[in-house]
Amino acid sequence: xxxxxxxxxxxxxxxxxxxxxxxxxxxxxxxxxxxxxxxxxxxxxxxxxxxxxxxxxxxxxxxxxxxxxxxxxxxxxxxxxxxxxxxxxxxxxxxxxxxxxxxxxxxxxxxxxxxxxxxxxxxxxxxxxxxxxxxxxxxxxxxxxxxxxxxxxxxxxxxxxxxxxxxxxxxxxxxxxxxxxxxx
Numbered sequence: 001x002x003x004x005x006x007x008x009x010x011x012x013x014x015x016x017x018x019x020x021x022x023x024x025x026x027x028x029x030x031x032x033x034x035x036x037x038x039x040x041x042x043x044x045x046x047x048x049x050x051x052x053x054x055x056x057x058x059x060x061x062x063x064x065x066x067x068x069x070x071x072x073x074x075x076x077x078x079x080x081x082x083x084x085x086x087x088x089x090x091x092x093x094x095x096x097x098x099x100x101x102x103x104x105x106x107x108x109x110x111x112x113x114x115x116x117x118x119x120x121x122x123x124x125x126x127x128x129x130x131x132x133x134x135x136x137x138x139x140x141x142x143x144x145x146x147x148x149x150x151x152x153x154x155x156x157x158x159x160x161x162x163x164x165x166x167x168x169x170x171x172x173x174x175x176x177x178x179x180x181x182x183x184x
Contacts (some may be wrong), residue, residue: 003080010073094175100170
């Protein structure tokens, strides 16, 4: 089996995931990871799928295009490239960074620049922007993996300084604590 990553974009409607899963199942594919969301009225999904070695990527693309015809979806498939173990940090600590404050152009760019400068990887990012100046209406949540060589206090200080500059409330919690406090 080889792995591919499939991204799917289009107007949201019921049945998109069911149609994609059916196509993959019928082609002996196994969905290993999926991340899907609806942003306003748009569907966005990313699937990591193991497919048989004998199934050519072009054949899978054609089969998906045929099966999804009429759903007005954009589908992109690419092979998952193997990473060398030496390229991946042995251990990381996962944190949740939450910002609250007025919506403004460049907000995500300015916060993620601080995160990237410290060699920290954003593994998930979510935004709820409703516009206006109500700090409780505009929330960004960044899930990050911090490698052991990163000075966490320096990172957290830089984030708080950037937050003050942007009129944001910044909260930083270890993932384990965040999950305990936000358990439903």
